[in-house]
Amino acid sequence: MSGFYGKATVAIVAALMLGGCTTSGVDKTATTSIAAAPTDISQADLTAGKSQFRAANYGLAEKHFRKAVELRADNSEAWMGLAASYDQLGRFDFADRAYDQLLKVAGRRPEIVNNMGYSQLLRGNKKQARKLLVEARNAMADPRVVDANLALLNRI
Missing domain, CATH: 1.25.40.10 (Tetratricopeptide repeat domain)
Structure with a gap:
């Protein structure tokens, strides 16, 4: 008798252990998470x-x-x-x-040089402003902003 109960106990324990390895009981519902910090x-x-x-x-x-x-x-x-x-x-x-x-x-990008030229214009340093604005104009594909700054410089 003890042999039967011993074998049955081993079989039940083995069945329980194998049953614990299944994933059918895993909760797959969506969870709330904290949003990732911006980079x-x-x-x-x-x-x-x-x-x-x-x-x-x-x-x-x-x-x-x-x-x-x-x-x-x-x-x-x-x-x-x-x-x-x-x-x-x-x-x-x-x-x-x-x-x-x-x-x-x-x-030394032309947009930066343009702003540096405008800075000199605000200070009243016309010669330095013109030098920087011309440098920026020569390097820009669309020099409209620089042209406006040069026109402003010419009015001062």
Whole structure:
């Protein structure tokens, strides 16, 4: 008798163990998960900076662009906005630093040189402004913005 009960017990334990390996009892319902963090954490400040700049709120634009570059130092668009904000605030010393960093991050692109020329125009440095604007114009496929800055320079 003990042999029968022993074999039966082994068979039941084996059946239970094998039954535990099936996946038919797995709950496959959708679960709520936390959304992945954005890959560019500076994007919100970049967007806010652009919005404030368009609204001529240069102090607030500077704040957002500065935070964007603090969060992501290789964000050339934020550096450009920061430099332009400093230009509009008349903080040309800070604008120069931002342009220097922008050149390191993005290289000497014509859009950057155009902004640097406009910065010089705001300062009243006509000779340097013209030099930079002509450089930018010669390198741009569509020089309309540079042409407008040169026309403005010619009126001063």
